[in-house]
Amino acid sequence: MTALLDATDSQMAMLADLVASLEAAESTLSSMQAARDGMLAMAGRLAVDIARGAAHPDHGDMAIRTVAAEIGAAQHLSDRTIERKMAEASWLVDRFPAVWEAQGEGRISAAHSRVIVEAGAHLDEAADRAAYAAEAVEVAVTESPNRLRRIVRRLAERFQERSLTERHRDAHELRRVWVKDLDDGMAELGARGPAVLLHGMLDRLSQMAHAVKEENARAAQDASAAGLPADDRTVDQLRADLLADLVLTGSPAGHDTADSLLGEVRARVEVTVPVLTLMDDDAPTTSSPAELDGTIPIDVTTARTLAGSATGWDRVLTHPISGEMLAVDRYRPSEHLRRHLRARDQRCRFPGCGITARKCDLDHNHAASTGGATAHGNLAAFCRRHHMLKHHSPWHVDQTSGGVLEWTSPTGRTYIDRPPPQNTVTFTSADPVTAPF
Template sequence: MEEIRPLDPRSALVRAEFAIARAEVASHAANRVAADQWAALSETLREAREHPRLFVGPSVRGSEREISEFAERSAAADLAIRLNVSEQAVRNRAHQADTLRHRTPTIWARFHEGDVSVANAATAARLAGSLPGDAPEALAAFDERLADAARNLTPGAFRSKARAVREQVHSLSLSNRHAHAAEQRGVWVDADLDGMAYLTAYLPAFAARQAMARLDHFAAVLAERPELAERPELAERPEESRTLAQLRADVAADLLGGVTASPTGVGVSVAVTVPVLTLLGRSEEPALLEGYGPIDAATARRIAGHAPSFTRILTHPVNGTVLNVDRTSYRVPADLKRWLGVRDGGCVFPGCGRSARRCDLDHTVAWASGGTTAVDNLAHLCRHHHRLKHEGKWSLERDTNGRLAWKSPTGRVRNADPPPF
């Protein structure tokens, strides 16, 4: 029997120290690579602005500035399909490089050397970009006072420090800044797992606190007296079993989404695609919620039970293909438009997340060139990518199997993303 020797603690220490050193070297290398990528993105967009005809066709009309901006957007789309990131990510990283290089040169130099993390560089760029460009003293103070902190602090600690320094050096009053920031208020939805999503509102702080206080009040009332709830099924329950967090969420959902029509009588429509066997209770196959994805069968049946109307889409009983024939008019009929919205889900440009409701229906082969108004010659394009296709030296083709492929101004060919569901 082989003798088991105890682990030499000195060898373990050497291995641990070596692994730590590798992690440190890799971290610095990753920072340098990120900085180099940001710089390359910035330089590509600059070339597009200075030489717009590299990325846009002769049919583009407008002022020199408008053509330059359109060329930059075309270049950003080209980069996005090469790097498998969104166009907004390309533009954000290029903007961060420009901001750091011109507003915080010391932090930029240390980022390029690998001493500043990507997270801290992004924070510095965001906050430096929010300072007035006509206040060089404030920018210099911001750069100087945060250069060491950007290198030494963790992302959370650096965010706190950088926000404090920004407030100290800012040349504009908080009142003026708040008025401008309030113009950026908005609400958006981010999909999560298991049929859930985040609903986020960016509001003035006082309005947000008021809204939260009201949710707290209603949640506390329901926790103590469930019979006051507007939902009848809760009135029959002797005790409220939901947590305060769940009650706040349910109150918010009831206030914002539980009413199907506004006081003016204007209804709200949300599309849900439900397999017929699921609807009949003979299958648990998930349904598809527009703009989200799969939702559970029970929720789909509950939604369908309250739906004021249905749209039927006839499909082949074996292979599921839509039984649709060619159309002879340029205008897309409403029933075909509904089906195409289900099929595409949104804009077919790689990585674009704009929903079908906010897109144009484009003839892949132009109507003037003999293209037909048919399922295999129509696709959803948002207004930006629709314009890129026609004016930005981009081309879109569909093969015999129905797959779409884009070709960029610099020759990159990329297939359209497959439907996610």
């Protein structure tokens, strides 16, 4: 059977129209994205111009944060996301104008632009960038972004004045590790570093995983004869488990102190779990799940394991009907107010920010120096970025009852940020509430 062999003339004409319409829609979408980048770049320039006019010592950093916060709050996006988009847009518009113009004309897509800009990011001379961009755009018109990536990398090398060794030395300064949260209580761990080391790490994990896999295969027959379950983990699963073992239990031999202080460091996480979930054997299907850092659901088995090995718990008391947090206590109280605020706020209280509360500063909404009380009604958790924004920009915050924050932006807009709901079990007024005596 040959595909579309039996299609009628009208069906083929409809297909041709759809292809043309999709092509036009994609071209229009690319043009609109280019227009958005132009406005984001303009917003960045405006912030820098304001800072330059006032001779700000930070060279516009706080002004850019303030503008990004204004745009982000209006679009219900994190200001970090907006600032990153402003930087990316400025890089495209200012350093690769020919690429931006080609996207605005609908000749290439935003994906093509990203590939071209990333490959030519290290070209310092404007003339080199212009010559590179002109050739790259012509290639991009007829190639997919995936194919284009290899071509423009080679093309950019022709215009590089600095050696790969020099560029690698600079790139080495950007090494880092990060976590990306996923669904179903899972997350991804990413790393940026020298290619040789990362490929070596993966190879060592693979060798270990294959060795365990072979040993498991030899032991499977004995396990079956004894009526025991066999270890049937895949190589991918074994690599992940081995990485967790090495990071969580191994010692950093190459970096530890003379007193082995780094080897004593233990991983730390914060988990909230309803007490009924811990008590109920059928919790996976009948109760609320546990949460990591107030945002990421995790399975009940993991939560129970962590609870059983914890040296101490913070108890969060909630209203049985509304679920509102009432108080926080501990059998051996310590820094009571800090625990209360971390449990209440769970994350940075600036609109759109998701930095967990344990990584935040506790700030007086009304300064203590002007009579502000050191109490939960005048304190909130702000990440360092938004803590600085509050003190060094026109953004203003007031706290009302229930921990509700009212933020006023530099343009006069008001944004309400409420404490996140607690991870707890609630009851309706008709539900019987009995105490376990």
